[in-house]
Amino acid sequence: MTMPDHPLHIGFILAPQFTLAPFANFIDALRLAADDQDLSRQIRIKWKVMNHNWIPVKASCGVEISPTSALLDPAEFDYIVIVGGLIHSGKRTPNELIQYLKRAAQAKAGLIGICTGSFILARAGLMDGKRCCVSWFHYKQFIEEFPHLDTHFEEVYIADRDRITCAGGTGVIHLASYLIERHLSRFDAAKSLRIMLEDSNMSLQSQQLQPLPPNIRESSNPHVKKAMLYIEQHMSSPLTSKAIAERLNLSVRHLERLFIAETGETLANFSKHLRLNRASEMLKLSPHPINDIAIECGFSNSTHFARVFKQTYSVTPSTYRHQYQTKQATPQPNNHKM
Structure with a gap:
């Protein structure tokens, strides 16, 4: 199979009390497209789970994920993904991570907010002038906090230049397929969707709307x-x-x-x-x-x-x-x- 000019590099940042399912679905869709024969090697796609202090991050369900790297130069990545979670947990995203996201924006890395990661990007001033996607469940809270932003809850995700926001849940599978098709091939995207029991014909034809x-x-x-x-x-x-x-x-x-x-x-x-x-x-x-x-x-x-x-x-x-x-x-x- 034809290899891309260079692997797709993605860095993950997990906010305190992040939601586990969107992170797991996203990274698993990448894994299925990164290698042939289901060997899960990071060949066509490479990823890191980064943190500023190497301390495991606890998800909202209590499961802890250990980082695989410190905060690397954002210029090394095509995308930096911030995975949000409980917005009223009382746990703030560490300032070190907010500053890193700002440096990533200056380095022209694509920024992706998953679930309530859109709140984190918006609070950092990184969604100004960009269309923003949030879950219908959080839409009212979002527009109350950010009335100046162009906010939508209809689509599963919105890609606006170097910013991508996703409602979360299983919708991240469709976002991952969008990135895989964009940077690898339509075949690789369809492969991931098919293995994850998603309708590849439907997903690759058009943007998906959030379930009612x-x-x-x-x-x-x-x-x-x-x-x-x-x-x-x-x-x-x-x-x-x-x-x-x-x-x-x-x-x-x-x-x-x-x-x-x-x-x-x-x-x-x-x-x-x-x-x-x-x-x-x-x-x-x-x-x-x-x-x-x-x-x-x-x-x-x-x-x-x-x-x-x-x-x-x-x-x-x-x-x-x-x-x-x-x-x-x-x-x-x-x-x-x-």
């Missing part, structure tokens, strides 16, 4: 899917149809037509039903007062919430919660036979 959150139906139309994600992200303060259409660069009429064709509902009705579904789950599974649930699900007050809820479920929220709790407390017959 729970309680949102799948959609084959990307505009409709993005609209659904916007509705989910703004559950407590619902966006108007006009605001959603503007974010998608569509007219309200065109978006409504697409939405109805795909779901059979208007944007407003879909939003209402989604919020009611969330409210019903909270009534069953959470101890929160009904007024708090009403506000959390985007209703102006408990009276408004009770009226709309009863129109759909034929009972008030308090009756609905009581009926569920009573059913759960009722002993079920034991039909097990010895």
Whole structure:
């Protein structure tokens, strides 16, 4: 097989309480493309796991990863990857690592933020003027902290010149395949995806969208899917149809037509039903007062919430919660036979 002019060099930096799965998926996809015959040798791709003090870094799940190198000259790498994790763990990314990322940017190394690594890059001022991808789960927190950045949660990853940000999870496999195809070959990228049980035909044809959150139906139309994600992200303060259409660069009429064709509902009705579904789950599974649930699900007050809820479920929220709790407390017959 034809060898690239030089191996693809990637350096990994693990933030305190980093998420293990994205790191493992990313490096495993690289490993599968780096060598033939599944021997896992670092031939076409080479990588280092770096730290400033050689101390193992603990992931959010408790597993510790030992560095394989000190902080090397960033000019040696094509990309430096910062793997983020729990953003409210109380553990700050060491200043030595932040300064290293800044030196890497000056050295023109590509910077990749995985999971909440996008927060780390943004806090270091390294995402200014660049499009940024975050998970739909962290989108609201991100735009509150960085309202000036061009932030998106629809795609799995976004490559904007020398900055790449990825939502994390198994999405990093698709980011890795993008890098493998870009620097090695489409064959190598497809090989990694195939071995990792990902659909190589789908992944290599186009950018992947993030999976929809729970309680949102799948959609084959990307505009409709993005609209659904916007509705989910703004559950407590619902966006108007006009605001959603503007974010998608569509007219309200065109978006409504697409939405109805795909779901059979208007944007407003879909939003209402989604919020009611969330409210019903909270009534069953959470101890929160009904007024708090009403506000959390985007209703102006408990009276408004009770009226709309009863129109759909034929009972008030308090009756609905009581009926569920009573059913759960009722002993079920034991039909097990010895």
